[in-house]
Amino acid sequence: MPLSYFINHPNSVIDSSQSATEIGVSLNVTHGFVEAGTVAYVATQLAFSRHAATIHLYGIDLLNSDQPRFYENNHNRAPSTLNKVMNERIVPSFNLLGRTYKTHGIDVINHSPVSKSLFDDL
Numbered sequence: 715m716p717l718s719y720f721i722n723h724p725n726s727v728i729d730s731s732q733s734a735t736e737i738g739v740s741l742n743v744t745h746g747f748v749e750a751g752t753v754a755y756v757a758t759q760l761a762f763s764r765h766a767a768t769i770h771l772y773g774i775d776l777l778n779s780d781q782p783r784f785y786e787n788n789h790n791r792a793p794s795t796l797n798k799v800m801n802e803r804i805v806p807s808f809n810l811l812g813r814t815y816k817t818h819g820i821d822v823i824n825h826s827p828v829s830k831s832l833f834d835d836l
Contacts, residue, residue, distance in 0.1 A: 715750065727814045729806075739814050750807035751799035752776075758811060760820065768821045771836065774780045774808075775828040776800050805832050812836045 717736040720726040725745040738748040747756050754834040761769045773784075774789050776834040779796035782788055796804070812822045812835030824836035 720746075727818065729810050731764065735802055737803060737810055739811045740808070741814075741818070748807070751804045752796065755804070755807055757799045757813070758808075760816075762815055762820060766820065770817070771824045772826065775825055776804060776832060777828050792800065800832075806832050809835045 717726075717728045717738045718730060719737075720727045720738065721730075723745070725742040726740055726748070728736060728739055730736040731775045737750065738765070740747045743756075744759050747759045751757065752774075754771065758769055758771065776796055779794050780798070782791050786792065808822075808824075812833065814821050818836065822836050824830050824833055830836075
């Protein structure tokens, strides 16, 4: 289903004004989650749904997506699409998530020195 289906759903916040791609965030993953191109986004929604007091993000290193992941090497790498979706989906989605969760009293703190400057609200 498109995210626009959930615009008036009480457990979702959907924003179609940021870009050509709708973005959103879940307030309760038992009613579903929103995908934004990185598993960290889903994990953050899960932490919020489990009533975390503060959510700390580590390793959201989006600017080095051309490098092997921590479990890979130069000879054994899986393809990555992060660089294709970073500016269109990941960054706007995390900014929406940070603003939304802050209105619910939950701070989301990005500790990554690599990508910290990408986000307005983390």
